[in-house]
Amino acid sequence: MKQGLSLRVSQHLALTPQLQQSIRLLQLSTLELSQEVEQMLDENPFLELTEDRAEREDFGLNAVDATVSEGDRLSESSEVDYAPSAVADYATSTSTSSNDEETTPLSSSDEPNWEGDGTTEMTPDDGEWGVDAKGKANNLGDDEEKDATELARSAESLQTFLHRQALSLRTTATDAAALRFLIESLNDDGYLEDPLEELARCLSPGDEEQLQDLVHHFTVALGLLHSLEPVGVGARDLGECLRLQVAYLLAQAEEEGEIERAEVLQVALGICRQPMDLLARRDIKRLVQMGVGSDTLVREAIALIARLEPKPGRRFVDVERNIVVPDVLVVAIGKAGGIPKFRVQLNPEVMPRLKVHDIYANVLRNHRGGRDGAGHAALQQRLQEARWFIKNIQQRFDTILRVSTAIVERQKNFFTHGELAMRPLVLREIADELGLHESTISRVTTAKYMATPFGTFELKYFFGSGLGTESGGNASSTAVRALIKQFIASESAKKPLSDNQISDMLKEQGIECARRTVAKYREGLKIAPASLRKAL
Structure with a gap:
């Protein structure tokens, strides 16, 4: 084996802390972003909430039509090598490579480097580091703000309702205790899932005679439980x-x-x-x-x-209602030449209004020549971290708005006529139009919601595959689902439509849709088959 020296030129992308944070913030939902902001406010003293509307950065929507640099295009295209899960993992830890010569280190130290372009000079006015949004005025939870009237209106639990009825029963102390035990053993649906023998064995694991005695008392208590309201409570199946x-x-x-x-x-x-x-x-x-x-x-x-x-x-059951707060609002603003026009805007309620703390930043600037050089450098890095966090949040919302505007432009028929007019749309179309990568569009459209005249939908709802038509075009799968739902809603209750009949009706509309595809769409809509929809 002969040894030798050789030169090789290659390109490698280093995921800097700024890029890692930008990717991570982009894929967070509104709730997750709020938690991230609160955590950053606790950790970084240079960040603070503000109610004022700050000026937006130059790289924002004002620069949407600017030419994308070759370096940015390389960064976007390189995301092909990183799956979303891999990027998330890479964002939390520095990956190691078996070939040290081809690995580009993120930083010379273990701490992330937030210096951005390498400059260490601070801007004269750190008040410019802000973003439109509004945060909580205090750290009080919702429970602390409830008044006595709200607490009085709180729903009564099943166990409380049953215990109140049990007070009117004439039973021995032992049977009353057994009844209380069974009531506390009910699940949310009112069923007693565990057999009486197992419940008794939990209280008396060793003594067989005592076990049989407990089973007897539980049997008597079960009969009492069945006599209470709501009727059917305490059933085993x-x-x-x-x-x-x-x-x-x-x-x-x-x-x-x-x-x-x-x-x-x-x-x-x-x-x-x-x-x-x-x-x-x-x-x-x-x-x-x-x-x-x-x-x-x-x-x-x-x-x-x-x-x-x-x-x-x-x-x-006190069901916790998960209210979806839209990230984007679409509002009709009239017509131009008979064609409806829509305005796409970000929801200001979900945008955290952050700014760099002016007092702390000015103190750090005035004490630049202090004795503690290491401490000054650490604080300066935290300041730069705060700036990048604000910039990445703003860039996140700008990207969401750009993607949402492109979606509205492509799906104008939906916003005018509803889901029956939805057209096929894939991620690549939006990615090519905006000069972004498909993985970026996927992150933007996940767990982000848009409020429309027809309701609130996830951004992914507007993307769908196409089914062939007799005219040679494509029909959106979302529109086909809406058509199937319409057919079933107008069917006869005594003679419901089978999947074959629905498939034939779609063919009459010029849409090629097999019976198995109809069955898949029907199950996705949670509609029962024809045999179960038939009225007796």
Whole structure:
């Protein structure tokens, strides 16, 4: 083996801390960005919130049409080598390479270098480092701002409701304790998931005699629990829950002398004792063959069961409503030549108004020649970090606005006529128009929302594949889904449309859509098949 020297020229991209932060902020949702801003405010003393609207940077929307430099194009194209997950991982740690000669270090020290273009001079006025937005005025949580009226209106839990009813029961102290234990063991739907033997074994793991005694008390308590409202609470499965409700209605009907209704309820009780898959399939023929009842009574009984509550505790669940706050607002501003015009703007409520703390920055500038050189350099780096954080946030919102404007321009028919007029659109079209990479467009459109005249949608909603048409063009998959939903909404309840029929109807509209594709879109819309949509 012969040794030798050789020269080789190659290019490598170094993901600087600034670029890492820019990529990471771009893919964050609004909630995640808010948490990131709060964390940075706690860590960096040079950042502060402001209610004033600061001037935007020169690289913002005013420079949208500026020519992209070759270096920026190289940075964008190089993102092909970095998957979003890999970039996120790279942003949190410095990767190592087996070939040290081809690795470009991020910095000579372990601390990130926030000096940007290499200059160490600070601007005369750090007040220019700001961005439009508004943050919280204080650190108080929502709970601290609630008044007594709101707390009084808070929903009552299922357990509290049951405990209040249990106070009126005449039971022994042991059975009352067992009933309290069972009430606390219910899940959010009101079901008792654990068998009584397992609950007793948790309290008495070793003594078999005591275990049997506990099971007896739990059995008595379970009967008491079944007598409480809402009817069906404490059931071990769906069948028992439905049986409890039907039995309650049957007792009422018999007490009031409703003979015909009691007959239907008797059949319903028999259906609930059968395997639940027969009821789910509405297999009337099989139920009649099993002797549950006549065809007419079985149909009436199934219709009655469908009106029961399968989850007795549902109305007591305090569901946390996830309200989507749009990042972009689209507003109609009139017509020009008969064509509607729309204004695309950022939502100011989601933009954090940040600025560099003027007092701290001025103090650091005036004490540039101090004795503690290392401490001064560290503070200067924190100041530069604050500047870059503000710049990257502003660049994030500018990119979101550019992408949203391009989407609105491409999907004008949707904003005028609705989802039936949606056209096929892929990420590459927007990327080529804006001079960005597809991965950048993907990050921008993930977990970002747009408020439109037809509702609030994620930016990814406006992208979709195309289906071939007889005219040689393409129809958006989103428009096809809307068309399928429209067909099903106008179908006959007694003769619902099958997937084959929907496929034929789409072909009549000039859209080539196979039966399996119709089934996939229908399931995506959470619409049941024709057999389950058919009215009894």
